[in-house]
Amino acid sequence: MKIILSTLNAKYVHHALALRYLSKSVPDARVMAFTINHTVESVCAELYKKITTDTLLGFSVYIWNVEMTLRVLARLKKVAPQLKILLGGPEVSYDPFETLTANTFVDYVIYGEGENTFKALCNANDCVSLHSIEGLAFRQDGQVIVNPPRPLIQDxxxxxxxxxxxxxxxxxxxxxxxxxxxxxxxxxxxxxxxxxxxxxxxxxxxxxxxxxxxxxxxxxxxxxxxxxxxxxxxxxxxxxxxxxxxxxxxxxxxxxxxxxxxxxxxxxxxxxxxxxxxxxxxxxxxxxxxxxxxxxxxxxxxxxxxxxxxxxxxxxxxxxxxxxxxxxxxxxxxxxxxxxxxxxxxxxxxxxxxxxxxxxxxxxxxxxxxxxxxxxxxxxxxxxxxxxxxxxxxxxxxxx
CATH class of the missing domain: 3.80.30.20 (tm_1862 like domain)
Known part of the structure; x- marks a missing residue:
């Protein structure tokens, strides 16, 4: 599976710390960051070039980028329906059920600390294992499933x-x-x-x-x-x-x-x-x-x-x-x-x-x-x- 991590930073000089942590949890993940000053069309075009038949695209979502992020992902899902879309970050993780219900093009939401949940998701290979991943919400057979929260990382x-x-x-x-x-x-x-x-x-x-x-x-x-x-x-x-x-x-x-x-x-x-x-x-x-x-x-x-x-x-x-x-x-x-x-x-x-x-x-x-x-x-x-x-x-x- 090809894994892409992305976000829309507020400025060019900003760098998403969350994506750097996630990419170290799953070394195969590639980071592609943009800014809110890019257009929806240009972000979609760059990401579309990298999408294959088996791609997981994760986006880190905040109050400054949520609206544009959802527009980007809704557009991508239309032209690449095989794409699996993952969201995380404070703007979507408070109520993962509502996030998935309101945005049918989203496949997964990570809530809480993401490093271990993201790693477990990338290693999962069937629906049974998805149910065992704490801190994950996902869609199965048209139903939204919200797993129990993952305990905070103590060490x-x-x-x-x-x-x-x-x-x-x-x-x-x-x-x-x-x-x-x-x-x-x-x-x-x-x-x-x-x-x-x-x-x-x-x-x-x-x-x-x-x-x-x-x-x-x-x-x-x-x-x-x-x-x-x-x-x-x-x-x-x-x-x-x-x-x-x-x-x-x-x-x-x-x-x-x-x-x-x-x-x-x-x-x-x-x-x-x-x-x-x-x-x-x-x-x-x-x-x-x-x-x-x-x-x-x-x-x-x-x-x-x-x-x-x-x-x-x-x-x-x-x-x-x-x-x-x-x-x-x-x-x-x-x-x-x-x-x-x-x-x-x-x-x-x-x-x-x-x-x-x-x-x-x-x-x-x-x-x-x-x-x-x-x-x-x-x-x-x-x-x-x-x-x-x-x-x-x-x-x-x-x-x-």
């Missing part, structure tokens, strides 16, 4: 590294994505990470070996996709110390919870060579009732203290985020949130708008009006009118 080191030495050579001076952990210690109601509990880590030896290889190949930037990179101060300090001691031309981007930093980590970051690190810090809101309602554990006073200290050191880019449309935050309360964060003088302040994602607990709040299709962005809340959100959209353009 992450059993997953092959997503980048070979040859692949890293192609990233010299370019950006790649990397993770040192999966999961998040927090349960914010607007985030899909809240649907799984706890954090699992790749071993420190594994992480440092991977980072050493990236440094050796002069990767331009490593963007860590850990939900909360510094959820363990001890572990974070070990990684940061290694990167400082081996500092080269590579830049490292982390998403952190600034209030979790201890004094030693703060001092370590302040001592880093200029340009080695950049930090993205999600403040989201400074309104106490909002923070409580979204089950977010934070401390803005600590965040402000740590951001000011890092800003004074002036050795790294600081990117802070706020979200408009959260519960109990009206126009005046959001203005205060924005002003509180703006006063910290970050190098970048990103004003985002609430997305009511499939599976996120935020959808349980009554009174929200939001787009029916991806990215499910808020249109009005019980506390913000649509006109007020449009005014904030204009503010977004000014701080972009």
């Amino acid at each position: 992450l080191d059993t997953i092959p590294s997503p980048y070979t030495s040859a692949e890293l050579a192609a990233f010299e001076g370019k950006m790649l994505y990397y993770e040192t952990s999966r999961g998040c210690p927090f349960t914010c109601s607007y985030c899909l990470s809240s649907t799984t509990h706890g954090v699992r880590f790749f071993s420190l030896d594994r992480v440092l070996a991977d980072l050493r290889a990236m440094l050796d190949h002069r990767v331009g930037q490593v963007k860590f996709v850990d939900r909360t990179f510094n959820c363990s101060n001890v572990r974070t300090k070990a990684i940061v110390t290694f990167l400082i001691q081996n500092a080269a031309q590579t830049n490292f981007h982390f998403e952190i919870a600034a209030h979790l930093m201890d004094d030693a980590l703060l001092a370590l970051l302040k001592s880093a060579p200029t340009g080695l690190f950049q930090l993205e810090i999600g403040v989201q809101s400074t309104h106490a009732k909002t923070i409580q309602a979204i089950h977010r554990q934070t401390d803005f006073e600590k965040i402000a203290t740590h951001v000011k200290a890092l800003r004074q050191a002036d050795n790294m880019h600081l990117h802070l985020d706020v979200i408009a449309g959260l519960p109990y935050e009206d126009y005046e309360a959001f203005q205060k949130t924005f002003n509180d964060v703006y006063a910290l003088k970050p190098h970048a302040l990103q004003l985002g708008f609430l997305k009511l994602l499939k599976g996120a607990a935020i959808r349980d709040f009554e009174g929200y009006t939001y787009c029916d299709c991806a990215p499910y962005e808020v249109l009005a809340t019980p506390w913000l009118t649509h006109a007020q959100l449009l005014a904030l959209k204009r503010m977004e353009d000014m701080v972009e």
